[in-house]
Amino acid sequence: KAGVTQTPRYLIKTRGQQVTLSCSPISGHRSVSWYQQTPGQGLQFLFEYFSETQRNKGNFPGRFSGRQFSNSRSEMNVSTLELGDSALYLCASSLDPTEAFFGQGTRLTVV
Amino acid sequence: QQPVQSPQAVILREGEDAVINCSSSKALYSVHWYRQKHGEAPVFLMILLKGGEQKGHEKISASFNEKKQQSSLYLTASQLSYSGTYFCGTRNTGTASKLTFGTGTRLQVTL
Numbered sequence: 001k002a003g004v005t006q007t008p009r010y011l012i013k014t015r016g017q018q019v020t021l022s023c024s025p026i027s028g029h030r031s032v033s034w035y036q037q038t039p040g041q042g043l044q045f046l047f048e049y050f051s052e053t054q055r056n057k058g059n060f061p062g063r064f065s066g067r068q069f070s071n072s073r074s075e076m077n078v079s080t081l082e083l084g085d086s087a088l089y090l091c092a093s094s095l096d097p098t099e100a101f102f103g104q105g106t107r108l109t110v111v
Numbered sequence: 112q113q114p115v116q117s118p119q120a121v122i123l124r125e126g127e128d129a130v131i132n133c134s135s136s137k138a139l140y141s142v143h144w145y146r147q148k149h150g151e152a153p154v155f156l157m158i159l160l161k162g163g164e165q166k167g168h169e170k171i172s173a174s175f176n177e178k179k180q181q182s183s184l185y186l187t188a189s190q191l192s193y194s195g196t197y198f199c200g201t202r203n204t205g206t207a208s209k210l211t212f213g214t215g216t217r218l219q220v221t222l
Contacts, residue, residue: 004152033209033210035212040214041214042113042198042212042213042214042215043153043198043200043212043215044212045209045210045211045212048209048210050207055207055209056207056208056209058209090152090153092210098141098158099143099155099158100143100155100200100210101155102145102152102153102154103152104151104152105152
């Protein structure tokens with residue numbers, strides 16, 4: 001059974017640019033959550049999508065957005081990148097609200 | 112509301128025991144424990160639902176005190192493979208509420 005797949009694994013972007021990250025959940029999982037991980041801050045919740053609808057949202061600026069497609073694949077977009085957006089972005093999928101399975105993450109570096 | 116974990120870091124010798132605590136200022140519906148090794152995705156350990164149950168997996172177990180809004184993870188007879196950062200995640204109001212994580216507890220097991 002394939003796990004959660006995130007692409008790309010690594011990204012380097014320039015300040016002011018925008019970026020799109022992709023997450024393919026485990027087959028059959030309808031919930032996808034996104035997290036930002038930085039040293040010392042742990043896992044900061046960005047948003048959760050369930051059946052193509054945003055179900056929960058964290059305390060991030062509007063530059064961070066996401067969507068989910070009918071096949072449950074999800075994308076998150078960050079516009080007008082800032083240096084502080086450099087982080088590991090993790091997505092997690094779950095079949096129901098029990099255990100969540102994480103992907104390997106996308107390491108974003110903003111220069 | 113982000114749960115609070117303690118201690119922030121702990122160093123153990125192989126065979127020693129450790130306890131990691133997780134507390135919330137809000138009522139808890141469920142507590143989720145994960146372990147993340149350096150450069151890897153967080154891996155699910157166990158979930159506890161409100162009701163004060165205790166779960167175990169070999170030498171790793173956890174308890175959930177609903178009244179105190181706390182959970183504790185118990186690692187007994189630690190092994191080198193237990194090293195990593197442990198995160199507790201919490202859902203406050205039910206299965207549809209967001210899964211929010213603490214800042215993590217770094218555990219290092221030495222010979």
